Amino acid sequence: MVRATYPEGVMTGARVYLDHAATTPVLPEVVDVVAARLRMLGNPSSLHASGRAARKVVEESRESIAAALGARPGEVVFTAGGTEADNLAVKGLFWARRTADPRRSRILASAVEHHAVLDAVRWLAAAEGAAVEWLPVDRLGRVDVDVLRAAIERDPASVALVTVMWANNEVGTVQPVEEIVQIARRQGVPVHSDAVQAVAHLPVDFGGSGVDAMTVSGHKVGGPVGVGALLVRRDVDVVPVLHGGGQERDVRSGTLDAASVAGLAVAVEVATACIARSTVEVGSLRDALVFAVMETVPDAVRNGDPHPGGALAGIANFSFPGCDGESLLLLLDALGIECSTGSACSAGVAEPSHVLLAMGVSPETARGSLRFSLGHTSTVADVAALARAIGPVVERARAAGVINRPGVR
Numbered sequence: 001m002v003r004a005t006y007p008e009g010v011m012t013g014a015r016v017y018l019d020h021a022a023t024t025p026v027l028p029e030v031v032d033v034v035a036a037r038l039r040m041l042g043n044p045s046s047l048h049a050s051g052r053a054a055r056k057v058v059e060e061s062r063e064s065i066a067a068a069l070g071a072r073p074g075e076v077v078f079t080a081g082g083t084e085a086d087n088l089a090v091k092g093l094f095w096a097r098r099t100a101d102p103r104r105s106r107i108l109a110s111a112v113e114h115h116a117v118l119d120a121v122r123w124l125a126a127a128e129g130a131a132v133e134w135l136p137v138d139r140l141g142r143v144d145v146d147v148l149r150a151a152i153e154r155d156p157a158s159v160a161l162v163t164v165m166w167a168n169n170e171v172g173t174v175q176p177v178e179e180i181v182q183i184a185r186r187q188g189v190p191v192h193s194d195a196v197q198a199v200a201h202l203p204v205d206f207g208g209s210g211v212d213a214m215t216v217s218g219h220k221v222g223g224p225v226g227v228g229a230l231l232v233r234r235d236v237d238v239v240p241v242l243h244g245g246g247q248e249r250d251v252r253s254g255t256l257d258a259a260s261v262a263g264l265a266v267a268v269e270v271a272t273a274c275i276a277r278s279t280v281e282v283g284s285l286r287d288a289l290v291f292a293v294m295e296t297v298p299d300a301v302r303n304g305d306p307h308p309g310g311a312l313a314g315i316a317n318f319s320f321p322g323c324d325g326e327s328l329l330l331l332l333d334a335l336g337i338e339c340s341t342g343s344a345c346s347a348g349v350a351e352p353s354h355v356l357l358a359m360g361v362s363p364e365t366a367r368g369s370l371r372f373s374l375g376h377t378s379t380v381a382d383v384a385a386l387a388r389a390i391g392p393v394v395e396r397a398r399a400a401g402v403i404n405r406p407g408v409r
């Protein structure tokens, strides 16, 4: 693991950081590259020497990302993060496909997508008249490919796109992306996959997978926040969301941030080179964490696919009956342990996670859920700290009941 290159406690202080799926510490190699590039001048679009130097950084980064992810350099479109790339994919594909043939108004999207996809799809339904079909998942969080097949075969000519994430950010379940591509391809329907959580943790081969567009985000792989990429096949049309200088093959405008792009490239390169080792190391820490939680709180329910290979190695999601997720989170935070709930706050009231609801978890149980996510700086000591804390914290949250539930009005 990369931990050894950090002086102990530098990245997270004395705190126990179990929220790598939210954002993971920037790799030391990335800090060096970004800092060096920030000291240099030049807009990559300028024709003079400084501009050409910045352009060289961008193009070398593009080549390196493409090589690490099984793509061609011309297929990498840099964006300001995963949210922008998801919006560009979903809206851009929809607009391009419907413009080419007005019958194409249906979007088939998994019910467990990140909000960057979910809300882009909902917006297309509300503002552009898209007809959305949410693909159901089983109790492990996996898309039912038979439902997808039936939905496409019912009227292939009316489908604008399919969007199914590579791996889920809340429960870690890996989706059957290749099977989905086979079904969609046969009918000429493009597939977008949000691979934000997958890239540093699973071997991701853009070309080999057959997806038409794929989202990557810097800060989930040890790179900077605010940079990402949409990998798009050259023969796939995408209508831009941002208009301006047309920097990225006229699909995405905006001055490229050469420093962040360079940092993204180093992060992707390092993370993908370490996948085999980190899957084993992070996976064994995750197993220890699951064991400790289940031993201490026997009625906790683990959400997601428990089989290795069926889920990301670093994510463990639990429901704690009789507890409120936010209360648990704040009690753990007070003890220096950081994790997350899957709930979104709507008007001050915690809404249960749409992912857990789609998996058939009841709203009450979903409200009592926490996600622990491990990564490249995680240690045995982190797991031991949670193992000591979780029992008393669950007891306190149960004793407090709903009376002290934050956010409940």
Ligand SMILES: Cc1ncc(COP(=O)(O)O)c(C=O)c1O
Residues within 6 Å of the ligand: 021, 022, 080, 081, 082, 083, 084, 086, 114, 116, 165, 168, 169, 194, 196, 197, 217, 218, 219, 226, 228
């Ligand atoms: C699956 C998934 N997609 C998209 C995003 C958004 O990426 P970004 O934070 O780079 O905008 C996230 C971030 O949590 C994510 O987990």
